[in-house]
Amino acid sequence: MSEAGSRERDQASLRRLAEGDVGALDTIWQDHADRAFRHALFVTGRREDAEDVVQSVFVRLAGLGADLLGVRDLGAYLGAMIHREAVGLSRRRKAGEDRADPDALLVVLPDPEADADRRRAAALLATLPSEQREAVVLHLWSGMTFREIGRVTGVSTFTAASRYRLATRHLRRAIEGGRR
Amino acid sequence: MRDLDRFEPPRVPESLRATVLARARAAASSSPALTRADRIFYSRRWRLGWAAAVAALALVEVLAARGPRWTPSAVVVRESDTAAEALGLAPGIRVGEVVVTGDDSARALTEDAL
Numbered sequence: 001m002s003e004a005g006s007r008e009r010d011q012a013s014l015r016r017l018a019e020g021d022v023g024a025l026d027t028i029w030q031d032h033a034d035r036a037f038r039h040a041l042f043v044t045g046r047r048e049d050a051e052d053v054v055q056s057v058f059v060r061l062a063g064l065g066a067d068l069l070g071v072r073d074l075g076a077y078l079g080a081m082i083h084r085e086a087v088g089l090s091r092r093r094k095a096g097e098d099r100a101d102p103d104a105l106l107v108v109l110p111d112p113e114a115d116a117d118r119r120r121a122a123a124l125l126a127t128l129p130s131e132q133r134e135a136v137v138l139h140l141w142s143g144m145t146f147r148e149i150g151r152v153t154g155v156s157t158f159t160a161a162s163r164y165r166l167a168t169r170h171l172r173r174a175i176e177g178g179r180r
Numbered sequence: 181m182r183d184l185d186r187f188e189p190p191r192v193p194e195s196l197r198a199t200v201l202a203r204a205r206a207a208a209s210s211s212p213a214l215t216r217a218d219r220i221f222y223s224r225r226w227r228l229g230w231a232a233a234v235a236a237l238a239l240v241e242v243l244a245a246r247g248p249r250w251t252p253s254a255v256v257v258r259e260s261d262t263a264a265e266a267l268g269l270a271p272g273i274r275v276g277e278v279v280v281t282g283d284d285s286a287r288a289l290t291e292d293a294l
Contacts, residue, residue: 033196033197058204065212065214
């Protein structure tokens with residue numbers, strides 16, 4: 001679906017939800033849940049935390065009532081909510097519990113050789129600071145521009161781009177080091 | 181980052197869908213119903229109309245400020261006017277006379293009137 005088409009669909013869902021049609025939540029879930037979950041997963045680094053974040057964000061969104069009509073870009077709005085909730089959860093975590101779980105970050109592939117690569121890539125991702133992981137997941141897998149990432153995470157476009165650059169530089173060095 | 185292109189983060193667990201949607205439905209049901217005021221407040225047409233009205237008023241204000249200013253050519257203060265008497269206390273203003281005049285024609289007119 002084109003971007004304009006998906007925005008129209010989002011607007012229609014928000015209108016329906018504001019008018020009390022809870023069936024609109026299914027459409028919103030279908031269109032945004034994967035992206036929201038991946039985003040939360042990369043910030044918190046843990047599957048259970050990501051599930052909590054997604055749950056809390058969807059419940060809050062559903063309870064917005066008339067304010068839903070003021071939402072212009074649902075993807076960015078949900079992204080900002082996920083960011084705030086996930087960062088808040090990570091801050092509340094005790095010191096020493098902030099390491100991401102590499103096994104949670106990337107999907108398991110059936111091919112054993114590819115799985116070894118996946119484990120290595122996930123282990124590298126887990127070593128990154130959460131804001132760099134967030135930039136990677138939003139740019140690489142959610143297809144957001146750095147401007148959009150900046151808006152979602154509350155930083156400038158330049159900062160969003162430099163977080164991504166730092167992350168990829170770190171990953172590249174680690175990969176090249178691993179091959180030697 | 182080509183090395184990461186081959187992988188992707190996991191999708192949202194299917195088991196989460198039912199739990200989240202049930203709680204979200206409950207939250208949506210308990211939120212207040214949409215009122216006419218809400219519809220107007222969030223209506224794009226109303227907002228555009230409001231913005232256009234403000235812009236039109238601002239434009240009128242600017243045009244009015246740029247046009248020729250109206251200034252009184254002469255002020256006649258009459259003796260019977262109590263407010264004018266108070267004004268007469270100010271230096272240079274004498275009650276019963278032409279007080280302000282910018283040009284000769286105005287002065288002639290006010291002198292005729294007196």
